[in-house]
Amino acid sequence: MLNYGKLFSLRRNPQSEPIPRTVPNSAGGHAFAISDWARLDRFLVLGSEGGSYYAGERTLTRENAAAVMRCIAQDGARAVATIVAVSEAGRAPKQDPAIFALALAASADSEATRRLALAALPRICRTGTHLFQFADAVEAMRGWGRGLRRAVGDWYRARPVEALAYQAVKYRQRGGWSHRDLLRLAHPETDEPARKALFDWICRGTLSEEAPALVHAFAAVQSEGVDGAFAAAQVRSHGLPWEALPTGLLTSRAVNEALIERMPVGALVRQLGRLTAAGVLAPFTAGTEHVVSVLADRERLLKARLHPMALLIALKTYASGHGQRGRLSWEPVGAIVEALNAAFYTAFAAVEPTGQRLVLALDVSSSMGMGSVAGSALTPREAAAAMALVTAATEERWQVVGFTGARDRNRNEGLTPLPIGPSMRLDQAVAATADLPFGSTDCSLPMRWALERGVKADAFVIYTDSETWAGPVHPVEALRQYRERTGIAAKLVVVGLVSNGFSIADPEDAGMLDVVGFDTAAPALIADFLRGG
Structure with missing residues (x-):
């Protein structure tokens, strides 16, 4: 007799074959497609810089741009509001995706959407560099019509003159754009003598008495023969940023x-590495005490919108004692290393522990070791370790495991309990994932491992790119089996670390949640979901 149940099942299928409502992923397996709005969130936080293991930078960018444009076409007001919300809350490591998405909205077919996008320009483009990026992106989408010129002109008219002068000396040019280029395109008019003098200096190099004091200080330090004492006095008197100083100083x-x-x-x-190399930061110096104090100031960190990833990258680089590029090297100051480690956790929103039993499962397969997260020096695998430690630092009952399709040193199939946790310094825990056996991706392993060993878990939190393909069952089928055999209504949280269009979480299962990795709001969202909120 033909056993039809072995040929077709609604409960147990290899990941290389589809189950209802799944689509092919980029690895040859099948996963659930996320909505365009979910993909917009992923793109705004993670971007597509560096691409991924399965999709190059160009392909991933084009796919994300198409999803963003569909959101804009469907509901322009909602799309612009989402872009602004992610940007202003400091949820993303970089502003680049938000600026690009705003340029797409400013180029929409709908006039109402274009107006909303241009009105949001000063909220997204808060620095000169941001404005240059926007100009570059929007010029690739549309021409310089009256509305766009007016919006850029308003950016220069609305800022207080001293604040605008700071932008002019700090961000003089980026990516082939300068303030002179934009002022000549926008032609903003003003009756304020100081602002008019500032515009004249930017466009023509004419420095009059009416120009802001900061511009005069900038001009003074550019002169030949200026020594460190004079430049330091100008920095203290006028707040000159380091970008305004000649390299020699x-x-x-x-x-x-x-x-x-x-x-x-x-x-x-x-600048921690450079300042340490210059001798300003050393054990027990006033400079070191100042840095440690700043990094311990939670309110100051949050107000500055300093993203946790910036702190993680700074920790990884600073503790190494040398820059990623060039020949600069330094001897790390222990107090600063520890302050960076603590500041990483501080930069996330405060989260109350849930008291639940959590399996924190890191996808350490080959695909997670390629590409970068948000254009940083971190691979998705390293970012997964960092994100898991944020939850582990909050919760009391957890187990961190790493999974892949390869067998570990003890011949265990693809899953290894990891001896990492918040008691280990963050950069060391991230580095520990590099020593694991890499192979194919099987996101069902955490649930199968827990069931085989009688591990009683209230939830599985899986950090992955969702490019799963190697397992004998789909992750949702493994979770269903775990629920049935243990009687525990276990939940599944999927932390996406690549801005692709897939998730292993079933959007129709109320016990599953898909969140964006390295979103500063992610730990709080996870905790609320686990509590049932």
């Missing part, structure tokens, strides 16, 4: 000590 200890006093948090974190 950045080796001056006096200048660097003055810069540290007023340097914005983001710039300070990015």
